[in-house]
Amino acid sequence: MAPLGFGNGKMERDLFDGLAYFLAVGRRGGFTAAAEALNTSPGAASKAIQMLEARYQAKLFQRTTRSVQLTEAGNALFQRLDRAALEIEDAIRDFTASQSTPSGTLRLTVPHAVVGFAIEPVIARFVADYPNVAIDLSVNDAFVDLIAEGYDAGVRLGKAIDKDMIAVRLLPRARWVVVASQEYLSKAGRPACIEDLQQHDAILFRFPGSKTIYTWEFYQNGKTVRVRMPPKIVVDNHSAAVRLAKRGLGLVFAFDHEVAEEVERGELEIMFEGQIATDDSIFLYFPASMQSQPKLRAFIDTAKRMAREGAGLGR
Structure with a gap:
């Protein structure tokens, strides 16, 4: 009753x-x-x-x-x-x-390739400034339905974000590079042109939960050229792809920020500089229904402030 x-x-x-x-x-x-x-x-x-x-x-x-x-x-x-x-x-x-007042738990989903240089610095500043907010971070390369899976926001390249989402730029551009170890290059030779790539071993990235393999894109004679590399190794974890490249197992397509330390230490070498498409940026994105949440607004403001200051983002 x-x-x-x-x-x-x-x-x-x-x-x-x-x-x-x-x-x-x-x-x-x-x-x-x-x-x-x-x-x-x-x-x-x-x-x-x-x-x-x-x-x-x-x-x-x-x-x-x-x-x-x-x-x-x-x-x-x-x-x-x-x-x-x-x-x-x-x-x-x-x-x-x-x-x-920002409080509660902020749930984020971020791909392996960008978590270290695009999000971890923001989280470090954010949790210091907003101690009443906890972070639940899923490092996941799969395409995620934010609403269905209960996330407040995610991080992706702009072209991978659905048009009904609100997107906030985290970094001014996403610069891709082809890298390989000295061990691999001394064994297989250094590709001199895009056509040479077909003769090399490639470590390719497949989006988790799908059969889609990320296509390498280059600029040649003013046009975008998509190169479908013959797969030597296919992985669904971007960080694993970089680690395999460091072991001398082939070429890998990566963000420059993602491999900056390895390049500086001489563990990886960059190829095809200036020939790779860089027409996208890294964004924090979220459903319109989430934008009024104080915890998310505070996180966005922190990311924007750090981007203006150059305080750690991209490093």
């Missing part, structure tokens, strides 16, 4: 009709003071109490020309409702505060 007044829209409305007036009069001891608190007239407050008494067939107040006092039955009802009303007021106050 449903609680009194619930399960029927009209009964729910009737159940609460007049209770604000009842509490205001009971708290303030008069219709005039209650009316001022509710921004209405004393007559409206008096009428609301009369209707409430008629509905429950009980006298709630004793009225004289000089005072308004709760009856015994009215006082018993007032004591219980007043406690409940204070709980509701506290709940509303807490809810309102939570909507303006």
